[in-house]
Amino acid sequence: MATINQNYWNLKESYLFSEIASRVLSYQKAHPDAHIIRMGIGDVTLPLPPAVIDAMHKAVEEMGHAETFHGYGPEQGYHFLRQAVGDYYKQKGVCLLPEEIFISDGAKSDLGNILDILGQDNTVLVTDPVYPVYVDTNKMSGRSISYAQANQQNHFLPMPDPHLTADIIYLCSPNNPTGAAYSRQQLKEWVDFANQNDSVLLFDAAYEAFVTEDLPRSIYEIEGAKTCAIEFCSFSKTAGFTGTRCGYTVVPLELVRQETSLNKLWLRRQTTKFNGVPYIVQRGAAAVFSPEGQEQVKHNIDYYRHNAQMITDTLDKLGIWYTGGKNSPYIWLKCPHDMDSWTFFDFLLENAHVVGTPGEGFGSCGEGYFRLTAFSSHEMTRTAMDRFYAILRQK
Ligand code: PLP
Numbered sequence: 001m002a003t004i005n006q007n008y009w010n011l012k013e014s015y016l017f018s019e020i021a022s023r024v025l026s027y028q029k030a031h032p033d034a035h036i037i038r039m040g041i042g043d044v045t046l047p048l049p050p051a052v053i054d055a056m057h058k059a060v061e062e063m064g065h066a067e068t069f070h071g072y073g074p075e076q077g078y079h080f081l082r083q084a085v086g087d088y089y090k091q092k093g094v095c096l097l098p099e100e101i102f103i104s105d106g107a108k109s110d111l112g113n114i115l116d117i118l119g120q121d122n123t124v125l126v127t128d129p130v131y132p133v134y135v136d137t138n139k140m141s142g143r144s145i146s147y148a149q150a151n152q153q154n155h156f157l158p159m160p161d162p163h164l165t166a167d168i169i170y171l172c173s174p175n176n177p178t179g180a181a182y183s184r185q186q187l188k189e190w191v192d193f194a195n196q197n198d199s200v201l202l203f204d205a206a207y208e209a210f211v212t213e214d215l216p217r218s219i220y221e222i223e224g225a226k227t228c229a230i231e232f233c234s235f236s237k238t239a240g241f242t243g244t245r246c247g248y249t250v251v252p253l254e255l256v257r258q259e260t261s262l263n264k265l266w267l268r269r270q271t272t273k274f275n276g277v278p279y280i281v282q283r284g285a286a287a288v289f290s291p292e293g294q295e296q297v298k299h300n301i302d303y304y305r306h307n308a309q310m311i312t313d314t315l316d317k318l319g320i321w322y323t324g325g326k327n328s329p330y331i332w333l334k335c336p337h338d339m340d341s342w343t344f345f346d347f348l349l350e351n352a353h354v355v356g357t358p359g360e361g362f363g364s365c366g367e368g369y370f371r372l373t374a375f376s377s378h379e380m381t382r383t384a385m386d387r388f389y390a391i392l393r394q395k
Contacts, residue, residue, distance in 0.1 A: 005140065007139060007140050007141060007142040008140060010139050010142075011136055011139050011140065014132065014136075015361075016132075016357070016358075016361035016362075019361075020040060020345070020355065020357065020358075023345070023346070023349065024036060024038075024349065024355055027349055027350065034353045035353060036349070036353045036354075036355060037353060037354050037355065037376065037380050037383060037384040037387075038355045038376070039311075039354055039355060039356050039372045039373055039376060039380075039381070039384050040355045040356045040357040040371070040372070040373065041373060041375065042176065042237075042373060042375070043242050043375060044236070044237060044240050044242055044300075044304075044375050045375055045376060045377060046240055046300045046303060046304075047240060048239070048240045048241070048244065048284070049239060049240070049287075049288070049293060049296035049297055049299075049300065050292075050296060051287045051288070051290055051292040051293035051296055052239060052240075052284040052285075052287045052288060052293065052296075053284075054287065055283045055284050055286065055287035055290075056280050056281070056283060056284040056287075058283065059279055059280040059283035059284070060280055062279075063279070063280065070279040072275060072276065073276045073277075073279055073282070074276060075270045075271045075274050075275060075276045076099075076101075076102045076103065076267060076270055076271075076276075077101070077102060077103025077104075077248070077276065077277065077282060078103070078279070078282050078286075079098060080282075080286055081103055081248075081282045081285055081286045082098040082099075082101045082103065082248075083098055084285075084286045084289040085101050085103075085248050085289075086098055086101060087289065088289055089218060089220070092217055092218050092220075092221055093221060094218050094220040094221060096220070096250060096252075097253065099253070099263070099267075100250055100251060100252050100253055100263060101248055101249075101250055102248060102249045102250075102251065102266065102267075102270060103246065103247075103248050103276070103277050103282060103285075104246070104247045104248060104249055104274075104277065105245040105246065105247070105277050106234055106236060106241075106245050106246065106247045107204065107206050107232040107233060107234040107236070107247045107249075108133055109247075110232055110247065110249045111133055111134065111137065111202070111204065111232055112133065112137040113269070113273070113274075114202065114230060114232075114249070114266070115137055115138065115141055115143075116269050116273075117262060117265040117266055117269055118167075118168060118200065119167070120141060120142065120143065121143075122143060122166075122167035122168050123143070123144055123145075123146065123165070123166045123167050123168070124138045124143050124144065124145045124146070124166055124167070124168045124169075124170070125145075125146050125147075125148055125164055125166030125168070125169045125170070126145060126146075126147060126148070126170045127147070127148045127149075127150050127158050127170070127171070127172075127175075128147040128148070128149055128150060128362075128363035128364060128365040128366075129150060129156075129177055129178060129359060129362035129363040129365050129366035129369075130147075130170075130362060130363050131172055131176050131177070131204065131362075132362065134170045134202075138168075143168075146164060146166060147363070147365075148161070148164055149365050150178065150180075150365055151365055152321065152334070155180060155323060156175065156178040156180040156323050156332065157173075157175075157180050157181075157182055157186060159186060159189055159190075160189055160190055160193035165197055165199075166197075166199060167197075167198075167199050167200065168199065168200055168202060169190070169193075169194055169199050169200070169201050169202065170202045170204065171187075171190060171201060171202070171203050171204070171219075172203075172204040172206070172207075173187070173203075173204075173205070173215075173216075174207040174208070174210055174211060174324070174327045174328035174330075175207075175324075175328070175330070176206070176207065176328075176330055177330055177332060177357065177359065177362045177366070177371045178323050178324060178330065178332040178369075178371075179323050179324015179325055179327070179328035179329075179330035179331055179332050180323045180324060180328075180332070181211060181213075181215050181327040181328065182215070182216070183215060183216075184215070184216050184221065184222060187216055187219060187221075187222045187225075188222050188223070188224075191219070191222045191223070191224045191225050191228060191229065192224065194228035194229065195224055195227055195228045198257065199228065200228060200229070200230065200255070200257065200262070201219065201225070201228050201229040201230070202229075202230055202232070203219035203225075203229050203230065203231045203232070204231075204232050205217065205218055205219070205231050205232065205233045206232065206233060206234045206236065206237060206247075207237060207327075207328050207329065207330075208233065208238075209237070209238040209297070209301055210237070210301060210304075210305070210327055210328050210329055211327045212305070212326055212327055213326060213327055215327060218231060219231050220250070220252070225252075226252040226254040226255065227252075227254050227255060227256075228255065229252075229255070230249065230250065230251050230252075230255065230262070231249070231250040232247065232248075232249050233247055233248050233249075233250075234246075234247035234248075235247060235285050235288060237329065238288070238297060238301070239285075239288045239293075239297050239300075240300065241281075241284075241285070244281055244284065245277070245281065246277055246281050246282065246284070246285040249266070251263040251266045303378070304329050304374045304375060305329075305374070306378065307329075307374035307375070307376060307377075307378060307381040308324075308325040308326070308328075308329060308331060308374035309325070310378075310381050310382060310385050311325060311331045311372055311374065311381065311385060312325040312326070312331060313385075314385040314388055314389050315331070315333055317389065318336070318389065318392050318393065320333050320334060320336055320392075321333065321334040322334065325374070329373055329374040329375055330371055330372070330373055330374070331371070331372045331373075331374070332359065332369055332370070332371055333369065333370050333371075333372065334368065334369055334370075335359075335368050335369060335370050336392055338368070339368075340360070340367060340368055341358030341359045341360040341361070341366065341367055341368060341369060341370055342358050342360065344358070344370050345358045345370070347391075348370075348388070348391075351387075351391045352384070352387035352388055352390070352391050353387065354384045354387060354388060356370050356371060356372045357370065357371040357372075357373075358370060358371075359371060
């Protein structure tokens, strides 16, 4: 008899977004005239930049002619894109070789897949609240997980603690869901901690392009990171690739555990289990780094930043505590009047017809907090914030 991976029995039902959808649906049914504004989703709303579309059109045309057709490509990505990513890192003062960069179909896949090359018995440390993918992928492989508590006292940026040793450490900065971003000095402490303990730091930089302050946008800006860290990045939020699918993972050649290069292991894993990202998509992704592409991407990110500013201005006026918004498309606020996360969700839905994400859904430390995103349109964000202000000013 075939047995199953019983670790799946230990997964909690991913109830968060289905519970939100069901509450919104029943409210809409009961109030068909209510104009509900969704400020909870993590998907972008602006289309792909024109430079990306042009490059993809050209690539489609190439695929239609025998002389320029592309079949299977290199599993780790075409050289033109790895080179372009490497040049982008140079702007951050980070030197990477093309063979340290692996093109992927998005950060989510690689964040899960990376566990293939790490020992089953490794212990894992994540923050609470957390991007749920880190937790579930480790539960699927039966690893034990401990949590570093993020809270108002540490500004939702937990620091290493000698009691919290772990073989695999996940950090996400700027963070989803809290929008908080680590400073250089704070990341240096994590890098030192990982090197001292021979841990591997899995650094999720999916939101690096949203950083506006003088904060690190790559873990490799921190001295010592190349001997302990793997970095995951994505074109999803930077350039609107959520539906197009492209990202990259950096595994430095200097990263060695048990006398084995993790770069070589990852290459072996990818060449065995992955057949690469479509040529057309990689051409589109490379166009993100062209001068026009960079200009257009900056324009889109500024658009979302403007939304974030509308949200944080409203919270400032109401005197509500929050993190995020400045260096991130996420704003993480303390629920007013000590409401719990779901009570505030219902309150906002019923009184302002605005939907956000209850912080409790990201971990127990998220209870009493709430996430709003800046990915809506200016008009929707303005209307949502006017309503938000009106109901909370009176309360
Ligand atoms: N990492 C974080 C922190 C995210 O919030 C997301 C998407 O929301 C991802 C990774 C996944 O990105 P991708 O679309 O590249 O799979």
